[in-house]
Amino acid sequence: MACSYPSVSELVTDARSVYRQVFENEAPLVAVCAPGRVNLIGEHTDYNQGFVLPMALPLVTVVVGSKTSDREVSLVTANKDVDEPVRVDFTLPSDGSPLPPGSPSWANYVKGVIQHYRAPPLPGFRAVIASSVPLGGGLSSSASLEVAFYTFLQQLKPDDGDDVSKALSCQKAEHTHAGVPCGIMDQFVSVLGKEGHALLIDCRSLEATSIPLADPHLVILITNSNVKHALTGSEYPTRRRQCEEAASILGKDSLRDATMKDLEEAKNKMEDVTYQRARHVIQEIERTAQAAESLKKGDYVKFGKLMVESHNSLRDLYEVSCKELDELVSAAMEVDGVYGSRMTGGGFGGCTVTLLQASAINKTIQHIKEQYSGTPTFYVTTPTQGARPLSMS
Numbered sequence: 358m359a360c361s362y363p364s365v366s367e368l369v370t371d372a373r374s375v376y377r378q379v380f381e382n383e384a385p386l387v388a389v390c391a392p393g394r395v396n397l398i399g400e401h402t403d404y405n406q407g408f409v410l411p412m413a414l415p416l417v418t419v420v421v422g423s424k425t426s427d428r429e430v431s432l433v434t435a436n437k438d439v440d441e442p443v444r445v446d447f448t449l450p451s452d453g454s455p456l457p458p459g460s461p462s463w464a465n466y467v468k469g470v471i472q473h474y475r476a477p478p479l480p481g482f483r484a485v486i487a488s489s490v491p492l493g494g495g496l497s498s499s500a501s502l503e504v505a506f507y508t509f510l511q512q513l514k515p516d517d518g519d520d521v522s523k524a525l526s527c528q529k530a531e532h533t534h535a536g537v538p539c540g541i542m543d544q545f546v547s548v549l550g551k552e553g554h555a556l557l558i559d560c561r562s563l564e565a566t567s568i569p570l571a572d573p574h575l576v577i578l579i580t581n582s583n584v585k586h587a588l589t590g591s592e593y594p595t596r597r598r599q600c601e602e603a604a605s606i607l608g609k610d611s612l613r614d615a616t617m618k619d620l621e622e623a624k625n626k627m628e629d630v631t632y633q634r635a636r637h638v639i640q641e642i643e644r645t646a647q648a649a650e651s652l653k654k655g656d657y658v659k660f661g662k663l664m665v666e667s668h669n670s671l672r673d674l675y676e677v678s679c680k681e682l683d684e685l686v687s688a689a690m691e692v693d694g695v696y697g698s699r700m701t702g703g704g705f706g707g708c709t710v711t712l713l714q715a716s717a718i719n720k721t722i723q724h725i726k727e728q729y730s731g732t733p734t735f736y737v738t739t740p741t742q743g744a745r746p747l748s749m750s
């Protein structure tokens with residue numbers, strides 16, 4: 358009943374066949390993949406130096422390709438949901454000069470990764486991208502593309518293999534070439550995710566702890582609202598600014614260092630909206646630490662309760678939810694066997710994530726379909742491995 362998505366090997370087959378069509382029947386020599394992610398809890402905490410608790414998804418971006426003997430790059434995406442053209446050709450700068458972003462915009466994620474690759478200079482190459490991560494759905498197709506591409510470049514010319522630096526380079530690519538001032542979570546879990554584990558990331562120290570999440574009686578359901586409200590562009594920088602302002606009023610480097618006591622004492626020194634944003638962040642960081650503890654103990658009831666508190670806080674204090682996400686969460690919570698549900702990702706559309714008993718999956722999907730005013734897409738998932746090279750056989 359759930360939405361089915363192509364397997365990694367099906368994506369590789371698709372990408373290889375596109376490669377053969379485009380590049381004179383040649384076969385690519387290298388294949389890699391990197392996953393999208395879903396954040397279980399810890400929303401809008403990453404750029405506040407807090408905790409996040411994502412997991413890597415079975416939805417992945419695949420890159421196949423081969424190096425060439427010159428400095429020419431040819432890049433093709435098999436995805437139809439991008440700005441035209443789907444093929445881009447350019448020459449790698451030979452003198453270390455920058456590779457500026459341009460048009461089409463989808464290629465900028467790749468150009469950014471080339472620019473920030475840690476073992477220049479690179480050889481030329483031909484590559485085809487194929488992905489099962491929905492674009493712009495809040496499951497981080499952008500980070501999966503960056504990390505997949507970085508992993509592809511590592512096969513052409515190895516770097517020192519430091520995974521944290523790799524995630525940071527991919528984050529930088531999104532900052533400089535896509536103009537998105539994202540936190541580190543998406544790239545980090547796409548590189549370091551482990552099968553059967555969620556990843557608790559401390560966004561201040563960049564320490565990551567894998568927490569087992571492989572109970573066969575448990576399922577993580579992602580529901581795509583299939584809406585994306587256009588205001589997102591300006592709202593994200595505004596929230597970041599409000600958090601910085603609150604931290605500065607509290608005399609802290611970031612809200613990670615602030616307690617609710619600090620905030621209450623300084624309440625009359627800030628606008629009410631700034632107080633509310635800060636309250637969400639401070640409490641959400643605490644909830645995420647508690648959720649990680651609950652998961653370690655297998656206390657899914659507590660975990661689910663924290664998910665719902667997180668959603669309510671994002672809706673009421675941080676004001677980044679929307680009617681569709683609220684509907685999806687309410688519908689999920691009406692079903693027996695559902696532990697918790699919340700919006701996931703930046704907000705204003707995109708997906709919800711729901712933790713539930715495996716035995717309740719069909720009735721949950723059915724109920725959400727009946728209650729939701731739009732048309733949802735469902736992904737039944739478990740945590741998978743981070744970026745990896747694939748065998749071509």
Ligand code: ADP
Nearest residue numbers: 434436463488492493494495496497498499502
């Ligand atoms: P999200 O990361 O939540 O999916 P973003 O807006 O951050 O949404 O990133 C989506 C953008 O990333 C797309 O519009 C496109 O430019 C680029 N992108 C992601 N996956 C691919 C792909 N397979 N092929 C080409 N571009 C892609």
Ligand code: MG
Nearest residue numbers: 497498499500
């Ligand atoms: Mg993204």
